[in-house]
Amino acid sequence: MPAPMKVVVLAGPESSGKSGLSAELQAQFGGLLVGEYVRYFIECNPRDTCLADITEIARRQLEWEDTARGQAPALLILDTHLLSNLLWSRTLFGECPAWIKQALQARHYDLHLLLRPEGVAWTDDGQRCQPELGERQAFFAASLDWLTRHGQAVTVIDGDWQARRDQAFAAVTRLLEES
Numbered sequence: 001m002p003a004p005m006k007v008v009v010l011a012g013p014e015s016s017g018k019s020g021l022s023a024e025l026q027a028q029f030g031g032l033l034v035g036e037y038v039r040y041f042i043e044c045n046p047r048d049t050c051l052a053d054i055t056e057i058a059r060r061q062l063e064w065e066d067t068a069r070g071q072a073p074a075l076l077i078l079d080t081h082l083l084s085n086l087l088w089s090r091t092l093f094g095e096c097p098a099w100i101k102q103a104l105q106a107r108h109y110d111l112h113l114l115l116r117p118e119g120v121a122w123t124d125d126g127q128r129c130q131p132e133l134g135e136r137q138a139f140f141a142a143s144l145d146w147l148t149r150h151g152q153a154v155t156v157i158d159g160d161w162q163a164r165r166d167q168a169f170a171a172v173t174r175l176l177e178e179s
Contacts, residue, residue, distance in 0.1 A: 011113065058097070
């Protein structure tokens, strides 16, 4: 009998290395990688995102995740999940559609790799909006607080790019060895 699917989420503030690290994890361990829908949304809608967009962005992110879950890979790597939608909505608009928190809590994730903003430079890619380290530290703290309060498995990833890679690889190796 094959081992059950393991789901790893990369979480944390912008420009902390989630997308690059998720691609490295897939290259090392295989599995399926689900990207960040909001990037696609912004490319297709070159304007300021508004509160009314949050529901579409979150629903599409879930669709991408559910499509991948339906393929039942041994490892599912999520470059983001609804926690980012929830926190960004609160950060940008002061509120978040209630269904997002409920949907997030209803899903199972085996491991969250939470990336600290310190140790790597912020990079402007035309979509990011938190160049100040203090803003990214607050987003990290809100992420850690939510994950901790909701009993989620979290490994904090920090340091330079190599240290982040080494820590993430070690955490995923431990997770896969638990099967």
